[in-house]
Amino acid sequence: MQVSPYLHFNGNCEAAFKFYEKVLGAKIVMMLTHEGAPADMPTPPEWKKKIMHARISIDGEIIMGSDAPPAHFHKPQGFSVSLSVADPAEAERKFKALCEGGSVHMPFGKTFFSKGFGMGADQFGIPWMVNCPLEGQ
Template identity: 35%
Template structure:
């Protein structure tokens, strides 16, 4: 049974499409509507990051502060306890400021991936360019050896993004 439609009418994958062959799920698990969503941690820049991503990807961030719930120290009252950005395209990012007593590692091995088909290339290019403003492009968004348009960029907050437009430039391959 497929998952219910996602935001903006997008259809989610069926659970069968994501589980290994031969793996059995009971009825409750096979009808779950669980989603995996990036939840990024900052020391004190979560609100600024969410506002930046909204300027690039669209949508309006929502946030709650530690002080809204009377938790944390007085110095943490205005920090983001939970923030979320949901775009019209159905993308969801969450972010929060870590409380001061919880370590925040500076090295990050996580990458966020934006990927779509050739019909999405204009939006993916616009998002890549927006993420690159004030950031660092590691691989310019261009035709990759596998035929897609691909690029890698760290945004101004040091978050690593990979952008891939499947099939983009495929018509160029026949011209070569």
């Protein structure tokens, strides 16, 4: 069994996944727009280029996402996407890149449980936690 987060975006899923490709080294595995849907599936013209389903791989881990129709979009809350990065300098770099244009909720720094940890949200409103675990954790 595999458990993968599925993120809903406010019309900017493609931009978000391209951003994750750049700052996290993710690979976009697939990106299906509503344009690729069957002809009998009603889709407003302004929605044709929006993402129906997308998948990225980050070091073999999968995150999926799509653009939520405007009436169904809710600001993300009650979760964070968590990254575990072995090297503290690389963890901090990823954290800072993710939070650029977004917000920092807990600055990246050493804690009693990690070599480095930080919490924030990216420019798309997705909450992230970046952790560099202590040895043996």
